[in-house]
Amino acid sequence: MAAGTGLRERKKAQNRQSLHLAALRLFLEQGFDNVTVAQIAEEANVALTTLFTYFPAGKVALVFEHDEDRPAALRQAVENRAAGTDVIRAIEEFMNTRLPFDTEDKHSRDVLELIYSTPQLRSYVRAKWTDCEDDVASMLASSQPTAPPASLHALALFILECPDLAAREPSPQEALSMLLDNLRRGWGLEASSS
Numbered sequence: 642m643a644a645g646t647g648l649r650e651r652k653k654a655q656n657r658q659s660l661h662l663a664a665l666r667l668f669l670e671q672g673f674d675n676v677t678v679a680q681i682a683e684e685a686n687v688a689l690t691t692l693f694t695y696f697p698a699g700k701v702a703l704v705f706e707h708d709e710d711r712p713a714a715l716r717q718a719v720e721n722r723a724a725g726t727d728v729i730r731a732i733e734e735f736m737n738t739r740l741p742f743d744t745e746d747k748h749s750r751d752v753l754e755l756i757y758s759t760p761q762l763r764s765y766v767r768a769k770w771t772d773c774e775d776d777v778a779s780m781l782a783s784s785q786p787t788a789p790p791a792s793l794h795a796l797a798l799f800i801l802e803c804p805d806l807a808a809r810e811p812s813p814q815e816a817l818s819m820l821l822d823n824l825r826r827g828w829g830l831e832a833s834s835s
Contacts, residue, residue: 701765718734
């Protein structure tokens with residue numbers, strides 16, 4: 642939390658964090674489908690209305706502490722990429738900072754297992770990526786201005802499906818790198834760094 646943040650903002654952040662941690666604890670102990678939002682609110686010692694104030698999307702959103710504007714964050718990562726880094730490599734670097742690739746500790750791996758063993762959660766995570774299709778196609782167009790739009794959208798969708806595919810592999814980061822390298826070669830983008 643930033644220095645100088647007011648008491649009200651700190652309290653909101655604390656409530657949000659308490660709800661998130663209570664939900665994860667209950668989901669990991671009892672399973673996602675066996676826990677109600679009322680139980681989570683009780684565990685976090687807040688009213689049910691407070692839970693929905695912070696997490697209007699309900700149970701699924703409680704698994705994810707922060708609900709970022711994924712397209713904006715992805716655009717920023719591509720716009721701020723190092724010179725000589727192609728768009729796909731910049732997207733890969735961004736993906737590596739998100740689930741399922743940032744799982745260094747056991748708790749993160751347990752949360753990842755929860756997500757990928759619960760259809761609702763897996764669908765939510767997948768949609769967070771695939772909802773970026775138009776943005777990624779636009780980013781690709783900036784480096785491939787003569788490519789047909791349908792081709793750019795197809796490539797964007799293939800790229801955005803990679804996290805879900807890689808998450809099923811024993812080494813998700815290696816799988817992601819391999820999948821994206823194959824896409825880059827298949828689309829003839831190896832040498833493109835625009």
